[in-house]
Amino acid sequence: MEKLKQSILELITETSTNLPPDVRRAINAAKAKEDMGTRAALSLSTIAQNITMAEENVSPICQDTGMPTFEIKTPVGVNQLVIKKAIHEAIAEATKTGKLRPNSVDSLTGENSGNNLGPGTPVIHFEQWEEDEIEVKLILKGGGCENKNIQYSLPCELEGLGKAGRDLDGIRKCILHAVYQAQGQGCSAGFIGVGIGGDRTSGYALAKHQLFRRVDDVNPNPTLAELENYIMEAANQLGIGTMGFGGNSTLLGCKIGVENRLPASFFVSVAYNCWAFRRQGVRLNAETGEIIRYLYKDEAVSMDMTPTSIEQPAGERREVVLEAPITEEQIRSLKVGDVVIINGLMHTGRDALHKYLMDHDCPVDLNGGIIYHCGPVMLKDEAGKWHVKAAGPTTSIREEPYQGDIIKKFGIRAVIGKGGMGAKTLKALQEHGAVYLNAIGGAAQYYADCIEEVEGVDFMEFGIPEAMWHLRVKGFAAIVTMDAHGNSLHADVEKSSKEKLAQFAEPVFKS
Numbered sequence: 001m002e003k004l005k006q007s008i009l010e011l012i013t014e015t016s017t018n019l020p021p022d023v024r025r026a027i028n029a030a031k032a033k034e035d036m037g038t039r040a041a042l043s044l045s046t047i048a049q050n051i052t053m054a055e056e057n058v059s060p061i062c063q064d065t066g067m068p069t070f071e072i073k074t075p076v077g078v079n080q081l082v083i084k085k086a087i088h089e090a091i092a093e094a095t096k097t098g099k100l101r102p103n104s105v106d107s108l109t110g111e112n113s114g115n116n117l118g119p120g121t122p123v124i125h126f127e128q129w130e131e132d133e134i135e136v137k138l139i140l141k142g143g144g145c146e147n148k149n150i151q152y153s154l155p156c157e158l159e160g161l162g163k164a165g166r167d168l169d170g171i172r173k174c175i176l177h178a179v180y181q182a183q184g185q186g187c188s189a190g191f192i193g194v195g196i197g198g199d200r201t202s203g204y205a206l207a208k209h210q211l212f213r214r215v216d217d218v219n220p221n222p223t224l225a226e227l228e229n230y231i232m233e234a235a236n237q238l239g240i241g242t243m244g245f246g247g248n249s250t251l252l253g254c255k256i257g258v259e260n261r262l263p264a265s266f267f268v269s270v271a272y273n274c275w276a277f278r279r280q281g282v283r284l285n286a287e288t289g290e291i292i293r294y295l296y297k298d299e300a301v302s303m304d305m306t307p308t309s310i311e312q313p314a315g316e317r318r319e320v321v322l323e324a325p326i327t328e329e330q331i332r333s334l335k336v337g338d339v340v341i342i343n344g345l346m347h348t349g350r351d352a353l354h355k356y357l358m359d360h361d362c363p364v365d366l367n368g369g370i371i372y373h374c375g376p377v378m379l380k381d382e383a384g385k386w387h388v389k390a391a392g393p394t395t396s397i398r399e400e401p402y403q404g405d406i407i408k409k410f411g412i413r414a415v416i417g418k419g420g421m422g423a424k425t426l427k428a429l430q431e432h433g434a435v436y437l438n439a440i441g442g443a444a445q446y447y448a449d450c451i452e453e454v455e456g457v458d459f460m461e462f463g464i465p466e467a468m469w470h471l472r473v474k475g476f477a478a479i480v481t482m483d484a485h486g487n488s489l490h491a492d493v494e495k496s497s498k499e500k501l502a503q504f505a506e507p508v509f510k511s
């Protein structure tokens, strides 16, 4: 098995940096459904551009390279311990070379292991089979979409949809609700895997397992095939759209599996995956470990990048250039829908920093400044200089308990993230004079390319993703989705999508 580690390293790199053709086709098709010049179409162009850049740079499509999860099938007699060791070595190496972000964090101390290894990471499932080759499948599913997974216990009451009973129609309602509750926070348009039945654990495992199916396959169970088609049709009428900006494409794929359940339990488990649906697989020679072929590669699919990106001006959309320190007057002139181009300095800050700043001072002056909810992939060169390898936004709503207070305490004028924030932050934006800017989730290469210089870093003890990076940027484009006048695109889309969801309350599958 002398080639094994190298083959696994190649699989990890390929999965992190190059989206498979079936996923690319789904994104191109989604873009074709959007009207030119809309926020959704422009965001999908940026996404397409990002996918292309990641492949060309051999760098992560999204900075959150997720929880590496392997599904492996081995012929009888193959030593699984050898495979596990090779996976661990390859994971550590891929982290060192910036193909993976150090993502394994001690849940009690908060310490980042630094190499993606630790209790429970990576996840490896082995199975034996009758074939002669080894099959290794890998999924890199990020934390933001993982947070939007949801499990229903039937019967239950669902907002907008009413009672969901223990039957096919109840299952239908749960799945639609799952798409609705994700809004744009899991970087829509997304893909869902659904597990019907099992117990709480096996139900989720079944749901996640569905994500290994090809986007264009047909469910062999005709009832489930019909349900999958129905969900694709209905979910795309919810109007959540790319990044929750509204639009015609909300769901890119729906795959449903079923297992038996206990008489007392009836779970519907939904695994939500962002558009950055990174999964790949290989067949390996069981003697040498050499790659025989890839599993999710047919023909090469190039991405449709027209028009080029969100900064493309269109119609009445206003484009405003901002550079810190930003004045209150500049902020109050902005409104939801404006495209903002940022030059100059911004500071990253996410979960650990927000918690810390609540009762500590900040090492840099944030007055008039810009905070970017981002946990980048960073590499240090031999001269000790840091370089950004991937730097898209993280889900902002996690900072909702802190953000309003932090804005006021430090005089922040702009918060950049994705998925939007809640009522408390909206109020603080209005009172203090600040804006929330939505960057395109997952567009980690697109944004890394805007970063000219890493000016410094604080709180390295929080680990690379959580540290406060001081970044000098040029041409960083984002959209005002919450302004200083009490307007929130996120609140609007949530309200309108809930109304649309309610239109699907009537039974469809009669039992």
Ligand SMILES: O=C(O)C[C@H](O)C(=O)O
Binding pocket: 063, 064, 142, 143, 144, 145, 185, 186, 374, 375, 392, 393, 394, 395
């Ligand atoms: O951790 C990150 O960088 C992003 C995360 O996957 C998210 O979607 O919030």
Ligand code: SF4
Binding pocket: 062, 063, 064, 065, 141, 142, 143, 144, 145, 185, 186, 187, 274, 275, 276, 392, 393, 394, 395, 441, 442, 443
């Ligand atoms: S930032 Fe978005 S694209 Fe990246 S892992 Fe999180 S949910 Fe997925």
